[in-house]
Amino acid sequence: MPYSLLSFSIKNTETLVSNYLTFLKITLINKLYKLVPNSINYNNIFIKFHIKDLKFNTNKYEINHLNYINNKINPTYKVSFPIELFFDNKKLKFNFNLFKFPKIDSQNNLILNGLKKIFISKITRDSGLYFNLIQKNNYTVYKASLLFNNLNLINIEFKNNNFKIYNFKQKIEIDYIIFLHYLGISNKDIIKLSRYGNSIFLKNILKTSIKNYNYILKNIPFYLKHLEELAFYFESINFNIYKNIFVNIVKKQYFSNFIEIEKLQNRIGSVFRNNLTYLSTDLIQILDFLIDFKFNKRNILDLDNFSNKKLENIINIFLDQTNNILEKRLTFLLNNLTRLNSTNKFNFINLINNKQNIYNFKDQFNIHPLIQYLDETNSLSKFMHKFKLIKSNNVYIKEFKLRDIRTSELGKICLINTSEGLNSGLVVYLPENIIINNSQITTPLKTNIKTFKIKTISSIEQEKYNISLESKILRKNNKSLSLNSIIFYKNYLEKNFLNKESYFKESELFSLSQNLIPFLIHNEPTRALMGAKMQTQSLPLIYKQKPLITTNSNQILSRKNNNIYALQEGIITYVSSYKIIIRDILNREIIYYLPNFNFSNQNTLINYIPLVWPGERVFPGQLLANSQDFIDNEFSIGNNCFILYGSYLGYDFEDALIINKNLLKNHIFTSLHLNSYEISCLYEGDSYSEITTWKVPKYTTYAKRNLDKFGIIKEGSKVLEDDLILGKIRLYNLNNKLESLGKFLYVLFGHQLRNIKDTSVLISSGNAGRVAKIELFSNSNVFKDPNSYLKFKIFIIKQRILEIGDKLWGRYGNKGVIAHIADPVDLPYTEDSITPDIITTSVGVPSRMNLGQLYESLFGLNFYYLDKRILLQNNLNSKLGSNYLKTLLYNYLKQLNIYQGMSQFNSYNFGKSQLFNGKTGKMLKGTSLLGVSFYTKLIHMVKEKVHYRTIGPYSNITQQPIKSRSKKGAQRFGEMEVWALEAFGAAYNLKELFTFKSDNIKARFNLQEYLLYNLPLKSSILSESFYLILNQLKSLALNIETLIVSENNKSLININK
Missing domain, CATH: 3.90.1110 (Dna-directed Rna Polymerase Ii 140kd Polypeptide; Chain: B; domain 3)
Structure with a gap:
């Protein structure tokens, strides 16, 4: 469906922002107007409330401080209204502060402690x-x-x-x-x-x-x-x-x-x-x-039924707590009215409006479970995170019915996309085209094929229509020639005559990340779910391409505040990497600033590329600049690569990948990452002071080669691990007892005697790169430590080139870890000397029922040679017949033979290619499938996973090392790792893992005595992990028994546990 048909689609984040503006202008004022009385007479003090003059005061920050993380940045609104106090023929008027709540920017983000966060909506009764x-x-x-x-x-x-x-x-x-x-x-x-x-x-x-x-x-x-x-x-x-005033307030509150x-x-x-x-x-x-x-x-x-549900957002939190906050603030005001005569007026106002007495929602939001750290890996991840839904409270997690998709939820919740693990079915996502109206989710419905009029319906209205899926036609009945279709009526699926009056599109049943998968209908649902998840974990690359096979959802994503568009007609007068200036038809100068060279929450680089030139005439809605993961208004975060389904020297074990070294040389999957170092110079009176200098002791000249005379790294320098980026020393003043000695040495050498401590900053492991920018601050508002007098911010950009251990994946959940990087001369090649870029095992296709990746490989190779691209819809066969996909494929194969003269596809090979050995040049037996698929790189890179562990805590029950790096743990050795050792015959490593490095405490203690005290090493007993391996082998119909030979009659005796 074209984006223009749904101007108020929830994909456009201004929808939620407009609700927030309505809350500020109308909802909050009406709420307070109902709860706050016009006047109160308390202890001979008359109080008059001017609730109609409600005010919103905000704090301002410098633009330079918003480009990176600063824990003091908390944009908020302070709600207040004027009140008048009449006492002893006196009058006091001041603004009465109620509470503070965070701002929401134009992209529906919260800024808490300098971090971008998002509120997850919840579905409630x-x-x-x-x-x-x-x-x-x-x-x-x-x-x-x-x-x-x-x-x-x-x-x-x-x-x-x-x-x-x-x-x-x-x-x-x-x-x-x-x-x-x-x-x-x-x-x-x-x-x-x-x-x-x-x-x-x-x-x-x-x-x-x-x-x-x-x-x-x-x-x-x-x-x-x-x-x-x-x-x-x-x-x-x-x-x-109900004549009581208080009852009227309560009545308005609940009704x-x-x-x-x-x-x-x-x-x-x-x-x-x-x-x-x-x-x-x-x-x-x-x-x-x-x-x-x-x-x-x-x-x-x-x-x-979904019609009994509604969406709760962050505005509901504000409104629900307004009653309690107002009651506490008014109670505090009335209890302190007795101080009016005894204290100064300004002191009384400062007491009432003290920060400690004003409720700040920031404290609650910092620990709120539904306010999460925004995922900014790419534009899609940012979009999908904003429209995640919580389906139920934690109380009902054990109820399995809540995890199911009901027929009343069709078109309101994505059928496939959900979280994995314990929250499966409870954390869901919104479909591609929906509209939120008064906390109700509505779905667009086409009511007339000729005019294509669209109306949105809720779950209640949906029960009144016979709704069919677009062009989902069943085969004709043997007794009747009429066409049948599957329809939804009163939230039930029925088989009925073909309905052409009202129907849904199939894409409206799935989320945007699901609709980006071209052959979604040919995929197994769990793999499609994995493919949707990994699209949100893909890294923007330096060199990227448009996919040869795309869907109509790529451009829809580009309209969601990810790119910069013109808002008026005019002529471009200036273009640079940080701003675009337009002179419009009213002779006004409009400046568009590009937020370049910022880093996201996941430390990926945010960069915008201008697409216009000076003198060009632009119109409203025209694209001015692309973000880092778009090409010509189309979402692209990968490259089209030659994929070979086969094996190569056993490196393809367990879906591992073998990649061509040319991918590294041409930086095909190279990504940019931005890291920052915040360094402060401290000064604490007579105790110590810190200064920067090039003359830092105990460092070689090579380590200080990039420092200037002040000891600060130069911009543009390339730094490696353990290089100095800031030479800094801490000078401690001498004790008073050594003051006379210090004066004597000062007379001899001309220098004051001090204790010096090296506090220089070095590049940590895995953060080598190039210094992009250096910033110095002397403003105390930026400092965390009150003893700071100078602060440095050093930004380092690093290139991450592919290496063994990184993950690549296709759009169908077919991910794999790089196991080997091969030279191009050693890889197999085709008749026209094409070597594959990636080799993956062919067993992963039928075992996971990923037929879509086979279709993409065949179509992709045809379009690569024909220099074409195809806009594919997921319901291709259902729209144009059951054999249309096969017919389309054969037509392109025929064009390939005619126009390119290629005969590698024939009736004997059935879409496969003949390959030759790269080392010997001989023809390989049989044929293999070689195609072109769209692959991207995941954010799970091996450099951030490798860490060393000497000793650490173990689990009390299983005696396995505690997981995660933050707990000083180690990687657990799981079932798939054991398979790999079994496949490659690593018997000694398996023996260690089953005995000394497993749950066998006695064997581990005996090994310690052998290493420390040279005591004899005893034979280890069978551990529980070894019995587990025996049970797993029994599932493969392999029975292993332990036997001993009797000394008397040489017979075999079976030993059971």
């Missing part, structure tokens, strides 16, 4: 009326639940011919009929308004409710208190308690944005009014519905 059925031991409970803005839940239960009502928090049951009497609804009103008024069943219930008054009379104050609390949520004409009339009519077909409160007829209708369920006159609908 919407406010409304719900019916449920619970089976207990010997009876059935019919329950109606009233949810008020996700704050309070009122339950009305019908069990054993009795109606009970209770609050979910207190769970004190009260007879529902007595509660209606308390609201002023008599038995005559119930009989008159109920549909069961003439039935004996209802009259018996009314009689039994009179007996329940005896329980209330025993403890009248207790039950009256709870009846009053329940009555706050309802309203009746005869109920006079704002209550149940939609459309939802009630669709769910229960009732005549509920669109009121903010329940009236008498509504409460009696709930009673009728529960009786209907008992006599099977109605069916109880699914509570987990």
Whole structure:
């Protein structure tokens, strides 16, 4: 679907930002206007609140300080409104500060302590009326639940011919009929308004409710208190308690944005009014519905239907806590009014508006589980992270039903894309084309093929349509010539006649990262999930290409604030690497600044390349500059490589890759990474001081070759590991006892005697590169340490070239670790002297059912020779027939033979190529598949994983080394690592891993005695890990038994554990 058809698509981050602006301009003001009174008279002090003059004060930072991490940067809004105090014929007016909350920028990012973070939206139960059925031991409970803005839940239960009502928090049951009497609804009103008024069943219930008054009379104050609390949520004409002002405030709090009339009519077909409160007829209708369920006159609908859900974002956190914050602030103000006469006015204002007394949401957001560190590996990862959803709370993680995709969620939640592991099915993603309307997710629906009119529908409206997937046509029936299709009706899949009036596109059922996979329908779903995940972990490369086979989702991604577009028509007057100047038709000069040479949260380089030239005429919406992972407005983070499916000297074990050395020479998969060093010079009175100098002792001239005379690294210098980037020494003053000796040495040598400590900074391991920029600061606002008087920021750009241990992957989840880098002369070649760039095992295709990568390899090779590209849709066969893909492939093969004169594809090879041995030049037996596929590099690079471990903690149970580098642990030796050692025959290493380096504590202690005290090395016993290996071999039908030979009769004796 073209992007222009959905101008308010959620893919455009301005949608969420506009909601934030609406919150600032309208929602927050209305909320405070309902809660804050106009005036209060407290202890002869009259307080007047001017809530209409609400103010938002913000803090400002220098632009230079926003380009990198600075833990003092916290852009916030401070909410305040003026109040007036009248006391003793005096008047005091000042701004009363309520709270602070973080800003949200134009890309929906939060800046907390200088770090970009994002809030993950959560799917919760919407406010409304719900019916449920619970089976207990010997009876059935019919329950109606009233949810008020996700704050309070009122339950009305019908069990054993009795109606009970209770609050979910207190769970004190009260007879529902007595509660209606308390609201002023008599038995005559119930009989008159109920549909069961003439039935004996209802009259018996009314009689039994009179007996329940005896329980209330025993403890009248207790039950009256709870009846009053329940009555706050309802309203009746005869109920006079609502004359209280406080009750009106509470009523406005809980009944704002209550149940939609459309939802009630669709769910229960009732005549509920669109009121903010329940009236008498509504409460009696709930009673009728529960009786209907008992006599099977109605069916109880699914509570987990997606129409009963809503999205909660960061604005809900602000609104939910406004009540408590306002109550605390007003209480604090009233308690301190007695200090007005005893203290100065300015001191009183400083006390009221003290920072410690103002609630700051930043403290809460720093530990909030739904506010996460923004993933900025590439533009796609940043986009997908912003539209991640939490499907449920942690309380319901064990319920398997929540992890399923229901038919009501089709088009609202991606069918495949989810997190892996424990949160699978609970952390989900939004599809490609959706719109959020009043916290409800709606999906675009095409209603007419001729005009292509598009309307968006919610889950409730979706049940009213017969919706079919676009061009999903089933085969004709033998008895009928009519075409059939799969349709969605009332959230069920049915087979019916072909519907051409309303249909979904298949791409609208999947997320954007799923739709970037060309042959998605030919992939196994779990591998498609892995392919979508790895696209968000791919690194932007220096040299990249457009994929030969692409989808229509590549350009959609480019419109989401990743690139820079013109906002007006004009002429380009200036272009450089940091700004573009346009002179528009009104003779105004508009400057577009390019945020170049910044580093992301994952330390990858952010760079923009201008695509226009001076004198060019541009129009609104025209592309001005591309980011680092786009080529001509198209998302591209990889290269088209020759892929050979085969084996090479055993290096392709367990999906490992063999790559051509030419990839390293031509920097095909080279990426740029930016690292920064923050160094401070300290000064603490008479104790010590730090200075920078070139004359640092104990370093060679070679190590100081890049330093200037002040000991600072030069810009543009290439630095290696253990090179100096800043020569710095700390000078300690002498003790007072040595003061006379210091004066004597100063007379002799002309220098003051001091203790010197070397505090120079060296390049750490794996961070060699080139110095890009050096910045010096003397402003105290930038310093973390109050003793700092000077601060250096040194930025180093490093190139990461492919090496053994790095990961490459295709778009179908076919990833692999580089096991060997071969010379081009040693690799097999084709008739026209083409050597493969990457060799991977062919076993990984059928074992994982990745047919899509085979299609891409065949099509990619054809398009490579024909110099063409194809825009492919995922439902190619379904749109143009079941054999269209095969026909298209054969047509391109025929063109390849005609125009290029290539005969390597013929009927005998079936798409395979004849290869020759690179070392001997002889023809290899059989044929192999050689194609062109799109490969990228993952951020999991081996340089960041390698670390050395001498000793560290072990697990108390399994005696395995503790995992992760931060805990000084080691890499655990898992099942796949054991397979590799078994395959290559590393018997001695396996023996060590099964005995001394495993859970065998006695053998490990014996080895320690042998190494330290030269005691004899005893034979080790069989460890638990060895028995585990035996069980794994039994699964391969290999039974290994331990036997000993008897000394008497030389017979074999089987030893069991």
